[in-house]
Each structure stands twice: as C-alpha cells, then as structure tokens.
Amino acid sequence: MVISKNMESLVAGSSVIRKLFEEGLQMAQVVGKENVYDFSLGNPASPVPDEVKAAINDVLANNSEAYVHGYMKNAGFDETREAVANHLNKSFAMDYDKDDIIMTVGAAGAMNCIFRAMLNTDDEVIAFAPFFGEYKNYAANFGGKLVVVPASLPDFDLNLDELENKITEKTKCIIVNNPNNPSGRIYPKETIEKLNEIIVKAEEKVGHPIYVLCDEPYRELAYDNTPVPYIPSIIKNSIYIYSYSKTLSLPGERIGYLALSKEADGYSELIGALVVANRCLGYVNAPSLFQLVIGRCQDVGVDLDFYDRNRKLLYNKLTELGFEVVKPEGAFYLLVKSPFEDENEFVELGKKQHIIMVSTTTFGCPGYVRIAYCVDYKMIERSISAFERLAIECNIR
Helix, strand or coil: CCCCHHHHHHHHCCCHHHHHHHHHHHHHHHHCHHHCEECCCCCCCCCCCHHHHHHHHHHHHCCCHHHHCCCCCCCCCHHHHHHHHHHHHHHHCCCCCHHHEEEECHHHHHHHHHHHHHCCCCCEEEEECCCCCHHHHHHHCCCCEEEEECCCCCCCCCCHHHHHHHCCCCEEEEEEECCCCCCCCCCCHHHHHHHHHHHHHHHHHHCCCCEEEEECCCCCCECCCCCCCCHHHCCCCEEEEEECCCCCCCHHHCCEEEEECCCCCCHHHHHHHHHHHHHHCCCCCCCHHHHHHHHCCCCCCCCHHHHHHHHHHHHHHHHHCCCCEECCCECCEEEEECCCCCHHHHHHHHHHCCEECEECHHHCCCCEEEEECCCCHHHHHHHHHHHHHHHHHCCCC
16 A cells, blocks of 8 residues: 555545535536536635735735745744734734734644644544534644534534533643534634633643634624624633635635734743744745735725625525525525435435535534535526425425
8 A cells, every 4th residue: 555544544534525516517517517506615706805906916016026935934924923913902902912923824724733733642632513524634634533522403502511521631622613614603702701611620620721723714704793702812722723715715825824822821832833833744834925915904804795695695595495594693604404314315416406515424413414605696596496496306395
C-alpha cells in the first residue's frame, strides 16, 4: 500500500458534499445547468463587495511588488493584525493588540494550527452535533479524537446536559460554531454563560485548561436582528476563529485569522506555538495580497439582504409544500427533516428531480438534509416546481 493507513480512512470517508457537488456538475452536462438545482456547497453567490475590489487595486497600485507578494512575519503583516485587533476591540469591547492575532489560511487553517499546537495522540476534541464534518479529519491530522455531543432536538441548541458526561482528562478543546452550520441556529448569551459554568467546573476537576474554539465564519449572517454573543468576552479560555470566505464572498482566497486574549491560561506558551504551527504545517503564512486587502476592509459588511431573501423564499415555499423545515436564524443553510427513516432515500429522490441536497449523517445528526441557499435567487425560483414534484413523490402533498 502506497498511502498511509491514516489516509486510507480519510479517503474512504472523503467529503460527501464535494462528491454531490461534482455529481451536480455531471448532471448539468446532461440536462442543462439551468435545470439542476444544486444546494450542496456553501459557496457564496453574493457578489464580492466593491470595497474589496477597490482595496485590491489600492494595494497593488501603492505598494512594491516585493512587499505585496513577498514573505512577512509568520503571524502576518503587522498592519493587518493591528487592523483586526482594533476592529475586534471596537466591536466587542475587547483588549487585543496585534500580537494576539495570527493571520491564517481561512478558518480551516486556523483550526489545524490550533490542533497542531495543542493535541497529543488520543487527546479529545468535543463537538456539538450537528457540526461541520471536517472537524473529525482536522483533529485526526494530529492524533486527536473527535467526541460528539448528540444534537438537542428539536431546538438544535447546545446540548449542555450531555456535555458534562463527555468531558474527560483528555479533553483539550470544545468547538462552538455560532451561527451553526448546518442548522442555522444562533446560540444565545444565556447558553454560552451556562457553557462557561460547566467548563470552569470541569477545568477544576481535570486539572488543566479546556479551550473553547469559537468557529465563527458566519457571524455577520444573523437574521431578524438576532444577537450573536462574542464568546471570548464570556469564556476566558477561548480562541476566536474567523474567515472572510462567507462575509466577503472570498472562499477561494483562503484568508482568515485566530485571536487569543492575553487573559487565557498559558497565553505566552500557546501564542508562540500557534505562530510556529502556522509555519510548520506548510502554509508558511496566509496569502499576502489578501492579508493587505482585508486589512483595509474591516468595516465592510455582508450583503445580508441577499441571503435573507433566499432564506425566506425557500423556507416559506418548502413549509407550504408540507416539508418539516428548521427555520434558520443565521448562516445560509436550512435543514429539512427527511420523510423517511433513512435520509439518503430522500437525497436520491431529490436527485431524480435534479435537486442536490446533503445528508446530515456526516454532520453527526442523521434524519435531515442540508440545503445551502447561498445561491442565485432565480435558481431557487426555478427549483420550486421540482420541490413540488418531490413532495408528491414523498407522499406529503
């Protein structure tokens, strides 16, 4: 066998979402792109903001090529890290400085840096279902084990009652993705405060810090003025993880950051390890051009109306058709309860109508499908007749 045993298991469990996305492309070649309704991938269709395009031109026009395209400190450009720190301080009354910020290759890069810096073989990382399926692979990259807290149904809040039973001496981190992919749930301040109480007691019991990884690439995608609490202002041992992929429609540019408050236990040791991890994982540094670009775009907001319009159309229409739908409070995903015990049967029936949906088994929450509504509004309009036929196929209409 040429590949490692670790890669054997990763290849066997390769991303279902990516496979469905590719299946949708193949389907489009047969029936035409306009007749395929691909809701598989969280690839934002909202236009890149004009301010970002202007920043790209400004960076290229007013700096030397050696500066724009060259190496910098492994943690990132000082000016960008300063801009990020100032933005967080202004937004959330924090006290970061540039040395608390590390520019990363998106939120995924940030999480891999954290696991590289913190995990020993068989250490545990806790995730609340439903969760982004790649968490398991990221932890496994460094010998870690993902421990799953079952979903809280039907509200999809954090299942704190089950959490206490999952924490052991091997627990290093707890991931909180807020707003959540795939449920669209926003965990309120009261829930985060209860989580903090549990963690403080658990830290005393196990004798070491337990860090909360605040995975928040969808922070600005919060509807109906629903507040998203800033977890590091509530939980001391938090590492904040952010990506510009969703808010600025830049998924392919792979730009994000992590932030660690000096109040966190083991700060000096940990921040140094995170910087080195950023380098030794092979990234060396986050993309230079887009570090400089997002440094100029800290106050550029997401086009929330673009996604909210899609959310309302899809939620209202599917509900009218008789589907049981979880109303999303944030992000750009919608969960539909499968009419069948095995949601894969629902997925396959959807394909017959050229609808591409994702089973939530890989999210740790079987029985539902995920629909990513970060697509063109007209595609959703075209898909409604296909959903009508699907409802008839499922005997719910």
